[in-house]
Amino acid sequence: MSSLSKSLRRWGFVHKWSSLICTVFMLMLCVTGLPLIFHHEIDHLLHDEVQVAPVEKGTPFAPLDAVVAAALAHEPGHVPHYLIWDFDEPQNMLVSIGKTMDDNPASLRLARVDAYRAAYLETPDISGRFTNIMLRLHTDMFGGLPGKLFLGLMGFLFCVAIISGIVVYAPSMRKLSFGAYRRERPRVVRWLDLHNLTGILLMVWMLVVGFTGVINTWADLVIKVWQFNELSVIIAPYKDRPLPAQPTSIDAALRVAHEAAPDMRPGFIAFPGSAFSSRAHYLIFMRGNTPLTSRLGRPVLIDATTGAFAGSPEPPWYVKTLLISQPLHFGDYGGLPLRIIWAILDIITIVVLITGLYLWLRRRSPAASAARASAAVPS
Template sequence: MTTIKSVKRWFWWHKWTSLICTAFLLLLCLTGLPLIFHEEIEHFSEKEKTQETQVAATTKPLDELLVTAQNRFKGRVVKLLYWDREHPGNISITMGDSLMSHYETDKYVIINSFSGKIEETPEVQEGFMYTMFRLHVDMFAGIPGKLFMGLMGILFIIAIISGIMLYGPIMKKFDFGMIRTERSSRLKWLDMHNLLGIVTLTWATVVGFTGVINTLSDVVLGLWQQGQLAEMTAPYKNAAPLSGKLTSLDAAVKKVQAKEALMRPYIVAFPGTMFSSKHHYAIFVQGTTPLTSRILKPALIDAKTGTLTDIRDMPWYVNTLFISEPLHFGDYGGIPLKVIWALFDIATIVVLGSGLYLWFARNKSTRDQLARLEATYHLTKEMA
């Protein structure tokens, strides 16, 4: 009796968590499929560009590239600068109406660091991939949308756990992988649902768990700002606001490179932006291996004096976020891993779709059975 009660309890959890999150999970799987291959799709859809090849052994000074960007978008301020690893030699600069302006109003300049010429001023807030990304991340609802998707991810994980607890008792009498094709359509899809569910178990758990972590990115950023960043900039808490010309960005980057010779610069956050303080360049460096290239290490350079004031490893919760994002999209092993991710994604779509079908079919079967019982009751009553 205890076993029957336990199975019924797990069935209740599996049914309702699945029903609540299935529509949103279908959206995530459908939008996630092109996002797995976002680099390849963007490369295929890019217009042919006449990008200048390397013509010198050295690149143009970063300070010179900043002036080029500022001349392109006069009246705007530089917020971020990063090295484009997908297109070596390119520097991307983010320009905002102000240092704390919303990212949706930002403009972007891509400059060839060898020639010093502007390659492109892309509009990143439009197009098919941007739409897929926003639907996948927050359904165009900002932070509330992210957190809602995180809740759906938690329900998905509960549905997976409850499905595992149901699979054992159900399959005790059957062979693994059995599909009863000779029986009703509903039984065939039930067997298919169970088989694909257990086959995609590990993948679905990894993607679901990392997806939940990714929805907490804004929370993680806030914790880092109030924790480690506040500690690193504490000596400047009562310092006078910056005024006049800032120290050379080239000199600041070289100072960090000299300190971390085995790492390479990835992003520079300018003073006053959310990733830095009002008095520092925050220069984030990364490793060179597939794993360490996902983990960033912040170094703070006094933007007035050029002094390296602090450099630290990120807290574990930030590194967890850094590692989970590429793992969520299968972005660690090149095309082979992406293809595997895509196949599991398609299998999960089938699992979700078959789950919906089974629920509707079960309800229809129940309604039909009740209708037959009611008809029999009336017929018996008339005969009496």
Template structure:
């Protein structure tokens, strides 16, 4: 059994080596997506203001509509740290295509014309990481890679089930094949828990997206946005005040507008007294898109354990649950598949050579 498991572990590693390296390297980079955006395009992604001085939602909403009359707002990432510009995602009239603009929320300036959601470097890397640049088909591909990654992590721990004995074993003054074998095992032992988390959360998200796109909306034609799907006379500022009043300690981080006929206006945000792995989008307050009447809200503090666990996947996957230290660790572990690929391929090739020599020798003898 162990021999067969070892064989499957080896061949699965060879099959997914290249795509796994791509997914892992892009993931390591995306751990610092915000910092990279601020560094390479500060004129778009960065602001310099005092936190708490952003303009009202109504003022900013009017500014966006004035600057983008041929688009409808679909969603809006909200920041108030004095450093990060808001990101607004819009749909062009007559299409179901999404575009992205940067908004200076402190001065009321739309900084860019609408660009494709994968136009900027880190957004392109995100699409490569998530869908391999091939749309919904990429969800199946990356989901499969994540499943195999989970299998390799579990099978590796089973194969080396006495792994605690090798926690610090790395022989240096030995032949290269022995060194690479030690390095492969050592890196695998240390990185397995995080890789299992990354694989599991990745599989969950991919399966969720596949179910949403391929099954729940498979027979529905795409909705082409031809105009506003909500009452533009509603005061977003008043809705925000209501959200804070109804849910103590609520801080909005994301605003979703109706981009399909049956959707409400929804504020996503975080609340006080939650776990360190609770995401900043964990709780929601929704309103009727025409009347502004409050709909039942969703408070993560009152949610069942399963939903709380699912919400924690965001911080666990991207590694920002403990600030900079956890992000650095996640970034470094994202590089380990490169080590696995180099050491694993080297060991596979070296171990095949004796078999080939023996095969040639037997053929020579029999002839």
């Protein structure tokens, strides 16, 4: 046996077992990821929302302090963790609230407030929503960090399967015209051609989505490393300070953040004591102004007691990689047309996975084995 044949057998072994281990989980991720591409549209269709009365063009936004106060007035006994701008619906402000600042982030609720009138709208229970169930299955299978890391491993094996599949099938594809589909051959050969063709056509996209998915499963760890390294240097002098009894105005803090990053806009504000900030600071995450750069940006730390600028560290490369990977994974940086393309490619990926599973299930059939043996010979 030649060294090339031995090498191809080894790559074939890698492709077979990496594919077998991850295929069922990747099918689950593709199926659950499909509705998540259109989660806004699905939520609007399935769930009634409190309608917001339109405002005249040029109406100024309400003070942020009033927005937060409106949310807390309807949710007594709660404290704010985050104030979030809804870029899909600018008239909405979202206030993430919990009973204490030590609450598990997964248990926080989102209060929706009219951004122009500072009028409370609703705090919907999303735990039983179809899109939320799909999101939990897609991100961690309801398993928290261990579930995320497990799915990250499956995503890594998926990338290995794609790369090894290219290596294994490249020699046989040299004997066939690109895109060949031998409809006169046995079914197993036709499925093999379909598997190879769809896999080759989508290999770059599948690698991008697979790799960015792996990165997203590391999000919790990436943020912790960032906080422990870069942010800890800034907040070290404040580590023993208690939560401020009367924090400074949110609007005043935002004005200071705009002075530090004048060409950027706020994405969210983390309150003192929340998972993204220290016990002494507001962390205001400022973003770019284009669909892609809106996912990037930098944090601005504001002393929550004095309202003074405390620092604005440039996010390290691994945080930027995480921030870029999120819109690339879901295709939500180019509007509805790009999301439709992402959905079509997701469906084709499901075809790749199903045909690969079918080929493996047929592997012990004598007829299928004979057909596969001749599959590399063009008719």
